[in-house]
Amino acid sequence: MSQPLLRARRVACALATLSALPAARPAALLAQGATAQGAARRPMTFADFAAVQAVSDPQLSPDGRHVLYAVRTTDVAGNRRTTTTYLAETAGDHPAAIHDGAASEARWSPDGRWIAYVAGGQLWIRDVEGRTRRQVTRLNGGATGPVWSPTGGAIVFTSTVWPECTTGGNDDACNRQRDSVKAASKVQAYTADRLLYRHWTSVDAGTRNHLFAVAIDGQGNAGAPRDLVPGAGYDVPPGPFGGSEGYAVSPDGQEVAFSAKAPTRDEAWSTDVNLYVVPMAGGAPTVLTAANAGADQNPVYTPDGKHIAYASQRRAKFESDRWRLMLLDRATRQSRELLTGWDRNADAYVFAPDMSAAWVTTGDRGRDKLFRVALRDGRAAGAPQLVIGDHNNVAFSFSRDRGTVAWLRDAANRPAEVYVASTAGAKVEPRQLTQYNVGLVSQLALAPAEDFWFRGADGDSVHGFVVRPPNWQAGRKYPGILLIHGGPQGAWLDQWHGRWNYNMLAAPGFALIVVNPRGSTGYGQRFVDQVTGDWGGRAYTDLMRGMDAALAKHPWIDRTRMGATGGSYGGYMTNWIATHAPEKFRALATHAGIWNLENMYGATEEIWFTEWEMGGPYWDPKAMQSQYRRWSPHLGAARLKTPQLVLHGEIDYRVPYYEGVSLFTALQRQNVPSRLVVFPDEGHWIGKPQNQQLWWKEMQGWFTKYLQPADAPRTAM
Structure with missing residues (x-):
């Protein structure tokens, strides 16, 4: 539904050849299910899905010779995940863990001598050689998100505090005592005097994330942590997902910029996040962007210290407005x-040391890409030029001189790995550094995402992907599933998705039709805007036309055996299909989907989302007539007849779980084959390993039951 404000082993010769194929190439080689040696590959099981080592967070050393990165592994039996951070050479990998045990969020000091990281919930520091290792913090609220001062003299980070314990400086004994009293209380009731008392999966208990600084000397010795925003009643950065991208230190180390949302009465229906600055030595924060009623976030100081770059949304209360790249003159x-006329989001950005160029990451036509724009006198000198765009590319990290870059690359048929490249030449030549999943992937029949375009609801071009079933064979007919993304302002990408994994969904023998209807990001802001106020209209038409176009282009997909599924807005649209096009599908599966728009308004936490999308609250007569009573799926409940699986997390505050319960009641009351699966310990996303295992078992089992012939071979979970 609503998106958050704000986002090493050797390779076998056969897979090296395979991975060089372009993502859009037809599946003649990739989906045949045979290695270069002729051995059949197998469909992915949940054990394989869980065995994938999730590589993330590459951090290039200032001199470009080393890279830090994290690898998360899953223990299904233990129902837990562990993240280990490695230090490797960019010339030849040779990784070594930086800490004895789990560690994450590793960051280089400006001189490349020290590494700050988080282990055991506290901040640590070690030298590159590993000879010196020290625990920097022992705070009750822990530490997360370390960011070095460019001078190397301090690290800023965040810690959870009780604001009233910080008004005279951080009193950690007070924080400990307050937590102890709360934990010992037999009363777990909570009270609220204003909205946004719940967010994502958490109830507001009174604590806040504050920005701290700790001095670091040349020998790696640390001083006492200092709260930079004592007494603040807001979180730095705003929740629920903000990280270290939400704050930065000035080049001279004297100032910290951060994004925060003031705790005003309209917090639940306002998107007015602002930029603030505070002296590193202490003092009152100063707001910089109060004039803009939209969101302003993720500050980056330019190397010359003259400006703060940040991402800004012009329209108030619209969380999916275009993120403009702004420069604030200090x-x-x-x-x-900075980039007027560029119809894409500025998701991340970095500047050349001499301010001759900026690099910007953005989503573009189903893939995340890196662009470069030349600068002259602090202004764009031409349009952004594509630098890296094959497959999906995120988390770019540059060397000090910007001559080397490291990043993550993945695709529908390849989990993420770290890549490195030189930016000095006319053409960037990516080189894969890590190979954690090569051995596993070489055993699996994984299909790429094949691009297709079709004529949408407005006669315009709309984009989608087709993913073939494992071991696809010409001449055979396969059932298909229409996959619908959430948001609705979001997009399906050519990526290895950690939840809605294409090849995992396709594993029992299904073809996937993956459409980016209007509302999808990466195709221009006008395309994004066209879903607002029209939830079941043109986006629905795009999906149906996209499915028809894919079926016409790929006649091996059996149009008589189609299913549809999605989560959040994708769940809403699946419910809309259930009441408006039941004859097109044999089975449906809804995860965290809206059923009753009026009830959703009063139950969700981020009210700004529903008010923008529906044009106001349900008691507004115009909004009620034009939106709530037009686009709510529950009004078509009498037309339900398609077998439907309903999945939901019980602590989902974005789309509360009784939306799924209400849908299930309507299905059962009318004797429609249906099944309800509720996860008491999950929210909007299903994340715990054993819960994911059940989720996939239910999802695959439901579609296998209704779409596959009774004598079709079954794929083991």
């Missing part, structure tokens, strides 16, 4: 847009 406090 002397005049005036802001201007």
